[in-house]
Amino acid sequence: MARAADRFVCQSCGAVYPRWIGRCDACGEWNSIVEEAAPEAVPKGLGSGKGRRVTLTGLDSPATPPPRRPTGIAELDRVTGGGLVPGSALLVAGDPGIGKSTLLLQAAAVMARNGAAVAYVSGEESPDQVQMRAKRLGLADAPVQLGAATAVRDILATFDEGTAPDLLVVDSIQTMYLDSLDSAPGTVTQVRAAAHELIRFAKRRGTVLVLVGHVTKEGQVAGPRLLEHMVDAVLYFEGERVHQFRVLRSVKNRFGPSNEIGVFEMTDGGLAEVANPSALFLSQRSGGISGSAVFAGIEGSRPVLVEIQALVAPSPLATPRRAVVGWDAGRLAMILAVLDTRCGLALTGKDIYLNVAGGLRIAEPAADLAVAAALVSSLHDRPVPEMAVVFGEVGLSGEVRPVSHSDARLREAAKLGFERAFVPATRGRRHDGIALSEVVRLADLVDMLVDASDVRHGVKETDSR
Numbered sequence: 001m002a003r004a005a006d007r008f009v010c011q012s013c014g015a016v017y018p019r020w021i022g023r024c025d026a027c028g029e030w031n032s033i034v035e036e037a038a039p040e041a042v043p044k045g046l047g048s049g050k051g052r053r054v055t056l057t058g059l060d061s062p063a064t065p066p067p068r069r070p071t072g073i074a075e076l077d078r079v080t081g082g083g084l085v086p087g088s089a090l091l092v093a094g095d096p097g098i099g100k101s102t103l104l105l106q107a108a109a110v111m112a113r114n115g116a117a118v119a120y121v122s123g124e125e126s127p128d129q130v131q132m133r134a135k136r137l138g139l140a141d142a143p144v145q146l147g148a149a150t151a152v153r154d155i156l157a158t159f160d161e162g163t164a165p166d167l168l169v170v171d172s173i174q175t176m177y178l179d180s181l182d183s184a185p186g187t188v189t190q191v192r193a194a195a196h197e198l199i200r201f202a203k204r205r206g207t208v209l210v211l212v213g214h215v216t217k218e219g220q221v222a223g224p225r226l227l228e229h230m231v232d233a234v235l236y237f238e239g240e241r242v243h244q245f246r247v248l249r250s251v252k253n254r255f256g257p258s259n260e261i262g263v264f265e266m267t268d269g270g271l272a273e274v275a276n277p278s279a280l281f282l283s284q285r286s287g288g289i290s291g292s293a294v295f296a297g298i299e300g301s302r303p304v305l306v307e308i309q310a311l312v313a314p315s316p317l318a319t320p321r322r323a324v325v326g327w328d329a330g331r332l333a334m335i336l337a338v339l340d341t342r343c344g345l346a347l348t349g350k351d352i353y354l355n356v357a358g359g360l361r362i363a364e365p366a367a368d369l370a371v372a373a374a375l376v377s378s379l380h381d382r383p384v385p386e387m388a389v390v391f392g393e394v395g396l397s398g399e400v401r402p403v404s405h406s407d408a409r410l411r412e413a414a415k416l417g418f419e420r421a422f423v424p425a426t427r428g429r430r431h432d433g434i435a436l437s438e439v440v441r442l443a444d445l446v447d448m449l450v451d452a453s454d455v456r457h458g459v460k461e462t463d464s465r
């Protein structure tokens with residue numbers, strides 16, 4: 001077999017270079033370029049041989065939507081849009097140690113107990129290790145077929161004969177390899193080719209294929225991004241390892257809505273479903289403290305209340321610190337600029353820390369107003385009224401814009417006992433059980449927060465600025 005010259009491939013995005021470079025031009029990743037054997041040359045053009053006619057149909061074929069296989073884990077079913085679709089491939093990606101194997105072993109066990117034929121192939125752990133986890137989670141009795149393998153050829157030889165399993169979990173795709181390729185396991189070439197073969201098997205046999213993918217920062221192993229276009233659905237398992245909350249987020253779904261979330265709690269007995277995330281995210285809130293605001297957010301189709309904490313402190317540094325956890329740093333800079341320019345708050349020389357409590361990551365612009373409330377509250381050392389929620393998008397001229405799903409946000413707040421909401425202009429709309437404080441301009445919010453605490457303290461303090 002004549003080997004073509006080696007090439008250099010970015011393990012993050014798959015870009016190919018003739019020589020090694022320190023930083024990938026395509027995706028900007030550092031140290032992600034690794035030498036790989038070039039794939040065997042493919043014949044140019046079609047070559048000889050006649051193609052088969054493709055069967056063509058209309059768009060209104062009577063085919064029913066693919067039947068789904070509920071996993072029995074409600075939060076997982078929610079994220080996948082109602083269960084797993086036979087013949088489809090799902091990628092579950094996440095940081096090392098976040099709980100991917102735990103989640104999938106639990107799903108495999110529950111489905112197996114409900115009568116599905118389930119196989120779990122581990123390329124990272126020995127059967128002993130997986131059995132120990134199963135024992136710890138109380139799943140040892142579930143009829144799951146467990147195997148340890150890394151050669152795709154062996155996996156296919158095992159499952160492609162007789163009846164194929166209904167669910168095949170492969171943990172992880174970065175450990176799988178094809179012996180027909182020269183590259184090492186974990187390289188772009190291997191990960192793509194191994195995924196391709198496994199996905200073809202799944203489609204052919206109507207098996208649900210679940211691939212585990214590691215998110216890697218070092219670029220030593222090919223990341224899940226490479227596979228996103230090959231699979232039908234992509235779920236990211238997120239969370240801070242120090243927190244017990246885990247969020248499973250769908251970023252792509254060919255059979256359902258994307259950006260839906262499922263919330264779990266990591267416990268000694270494995271991942272527990274969290275049916276009411278708001279109560280969990282707010283459980284550690286201590287009332288009456290300045291620098292805290294409750295944001296009424298929407299994740300996917302579900303309202304989630306979460307505490308946003310800010311600390312504004314005098315800075316000894318020439319360039320004050322800005323640290324953000326769970327929100328976009330650029331967005332924070334924008335809110336600070338608007339508070340400074342449009343509301344006259346002196347924030348420029350201050351250290352500013354912002355934290356979304358519980359380890360949730362928020363992407364919604366609707367959080368702007370809640371972030372601003374937490375910042376103003378900390379700066380003036382006045383608590384936001386304790387039983388109030390805040391939401392609204394802030395524009396560059398300091399105007400507060402309406403956001404979607406405000407009824408759902410308010411309903412959730414009312415359900416959790418909140419009595420007041422700082423919201424964008426409502427155009428006369430009302431909400432039972434919640435007093436609405438309309439914020440037309442960001443400067444109004446500053447006034448309201450200062451006034452609100454004056455009423456509480458019974459004194460009219462003057463601004464110390």
Ligand SMILES: Nc1ncnc2c1ncn2[C@@H]1O[C@H](COP(=O)(O)OP(=O)(O)OP(=O)(O)O)[C@@H](O)[C@H]1O
Nearest residue numbers: 094095096097098099100101102103136266267268
């Ligand atoms: N004995 C234990 N008791 C309680 N929790 C445990 C125990 N062992 C592991 N865990 C929890 O499970 C987590 C690891 O879960 P898991 O192995 O499923 O993660 P993973 O994402 O598959 O990791 P990897 O990247 O190593 O494959 C740990 O971070 C820890 O929180």
Ligand SMILES: [Mg+2]
Nearest residue numbers: 100101102171
């Ligand atoms: Mg694992």
Ligand SMILES: [Zn+2]
Nearest residue numbers: 010013024027
């Ligand atoms: Zn790249």
